[in-house]
Amino acid sequence: MSSHRLPSRPAPTAAPTTTPARVRAGRSISVLICAVAVGAATACAPSEGAVTPSLAAAAPASPGTGASASTVGAPGIGDPDFPTDGNGGYDVQHYDLRLSYDPASRKLAGSATIEAKAVQDLTSFDLDLHGLTVSRVTVDGGAASFSRSKDELVIEPGGQISNGARFEVTVDYSGVPEPMRDSANLGEYGFISTPDGAFVTCEPNGAKTWFPSNDHPSDKATYDFRITVPAGLTAIANGEMAGTPQTNAGKTTFVWREKHPMASYLATMTTGKFQIRTGTSARGLPVYVAVADNYRGSLDQLYTQTAKITDYWSTVFGPYPFSSTGGVIDDYAAGYALENQTKPIYGGFSPAPTIIAHELAHQWFGDSLTIKRWRDLWLNEGFATYAEWLWAEHTGQYTADSAFRRYYANAADPMWSYPPGTARPDDLFGAAVYNRGAMTLHALRREIGDDKFFPLIRAWTDAHRYGNVTTQEFISMAELISGKNLKSLFDAWLYEPRRPAPIP
Structure with missing residues (x-):
């Protein structure tokens, strides 16, 4: 979806x-x-992973709806229907997210390092961030000043960033995430706390509820996730797990890597108690499915249908675009499903095969090909x-x-x-x-x-x-x-x- x-x-x-x-x-x-x-x-x-230029890189005219001689990155990427979503002035290449979440206190602590390329001269630029408290920002290792204006994190680096230059910004932040609420569309979305973890579905603009970002689908990037949760819980993100989860002092860290370009609304860090099944499809594609304990009876069906449908769509729509397929059933009654890249998530229900088919088709239409x-x-x-x-x-x-x-x-x-x-x-x-x-x-x-x-x-x-x-x-x-x-x-x-x- x-x-x-x-x-x-x-x-x-x-x-x-x-x-x-x-x-x-x-x-x-x-x-x-x-x-x-x-x-x-x-x-x-x-x-094996491939990157094509995002819209920002392909059309280096950043602020608002056209090019500008200003050195101030625009607070919107230029979508007339969502004018404050995303930001102008740069094109994100990669997010490195180091996150720790405690369900008991509902507190999230994060350090986001964002690798980007300037598409205009920049003396300041914005990231999207909803709530949360920022404690420190650096640009290329040097301290940067910052301020907040609603969901905009406005950053002023120590010196001007030249058009075409690559730069790295790191934001340290923490707090209790607040989901987005939009009764005309989905209701609640973004980072939603659950009794044992979090249900994270971000369409259309909920990524900013848990990490600073250029939160619009026209700026895609690759991702690394390093997520720490209390021992006994599982943290699930996009792509594939890099190594075995490590437990120390009562906490377990999961490392995930999505090496293909991904829109911010497709990113997830869903956490909780899950039953896991992994393997490969008949055509050799790695499969990862997880279901909340209350849905343990759906584990095998979700696995079998996900593998079978992904394989079939590859014969109809063309080669599968990513390195693994999968799915997650959480016990949060969202009333919807979302096509999180490589792992669609189903909010509080066991999906029928037609719904699995819908979400897996999105891996081509929405995830690989993004509006x-x-x-x-x-x-x-x-x-x-x-x-x-x-x-x-x-x-x-x-x-x-x-x-x-x-x-x-x-x-x-x-x-x-x-x-x-x-x-x-x-x-x-x-x-x-x-x-x-x-x-x-x-x-x-x-x-x-x-x-x-x-x-x-x-x-x-x-x-x-x-x-x-x-x-x-x-x-x-x-x-x-x-x-x-x-x-x-x-x-x-x-x-x-x-x-x-x-x-x-």
């Missing part, structure tokens, strides 16, 4: 259509169109919802076409007045973004045919692997690969506040 409340879905209706054919992919769009094959045996092989601006959220949620329909089709529950037609038949559905191509900040996770977004893909599939649709999806995931994407980029690729002018189709399904004409 992206953090979302689980939308309703049609009940099984008809026998499945033919499972989508195995499609072929290469590294460039022209090669993709020519269908040069990538061997199926490597489709789910662990990735540049929140208004394009359908590129995450529409694709993952359509993946639910494809999984149901693959397993014989119902067809994608029957799901589409069941939704379309409800002419009174409020989603017809909500064009999903521009997600609303006050209703970011509305049903239209999910269901009408998925319907857009099915309308496209019917228009261009399976022989173009599935190669298009693989071309899309390949061309933008680990990068940031926009709706217009997807439309352009769809037109290139199909050889058709698709403007009227996308306008009708994504941008018009009315029910489109029926499809054949």
Whole structure:
């Protein structure tokens, strides 16, 4: 998912259509169109890590909506719908987070070292941080002055940082984390204390509740986590564990490393008492699943379904983009699931296979391919919802076409007045973004045919692997690969506040 409340879905209706054919992919769009094959045996092989430039690096115009001669980094990255999210002036390359959490006192102590590259001259810049008390800030080892303004941590280094220079800022901080509260969207999110630890789901802008960051999906980075908790508890983060957890003086330290670029909202440090199962999928991909003690009966099903679905998606969407797959069930009743990179988390429920399919599809659509601006959220949620329909089709529950037609038949559905191509900040996770977004893909599939649709999806995931994407980029690729002018189709399904004409 992206953090979302689980939308309703049609009940099984008809026998499945033919499972989508195995499609072929290469590294460039022209090669993709020519269908040069990538061997199926490597489709789910662990990735060794790769980095592509984030939006900030690719477009070194930082403050607000355009370039500025100012040496003050902007307090927002330029997303018009979330104007205070993220920051201008720099591009984060890596986060090194050293964290200690005590569930009894609910106190978090952290030291975050952020490696970044300036994209303008800087005499000051901001990090996003919600609550918590900052005790010390250094830039390249030298003391830096700092101040707070709401959720902005404003830092003034000892000297000017030149455009293009790499620099390192370390922030020492502590306190009791306060989750974000947004009743119009998810309710509570971010760092949420639980009786035995913490449930950490950060979409859209909750990373700042537990570490200072450039908290917007357009600035992706790699991560190291060093998390210390009371002995007997488990700390779970993204990527893979580096070495064996070490216990000393009643505390255990877990080290995790995510070596692929990751948006801040996908980072987690979920902690508590968990049952763990590890292994490899049939295609050789490492699997890590954890369930809270109250859900121990779901451990094997979560493991089996996660491995099976990840392997299957690698044959439909292209090679799996990360080095491991997994999932976590915590006993916090969030009412939603979130596609934390490499380890989707399910808040207080045992997920059905279709929900696992949704969250694992996000590893491609949302995690590897990350939106540049929140208004394009359908590129995450529409694709993952359509993946639910494809999984149901693959397993014989119902067809994608029957799901589409069941939704379309409800002419009174409020989603017809909500064009999903521009997600609303006050209703970011509305049903239209999910269901009408998925319907857009099915309308496209019917228009261009399976022989173009599935190669298009693989071309899309390949061309933008680990990068940031926009709706217009997807439309352009769809037109290139199909050889058709698709403007009227996308306008009708994504941008018009009315029910489109029926499809054949």
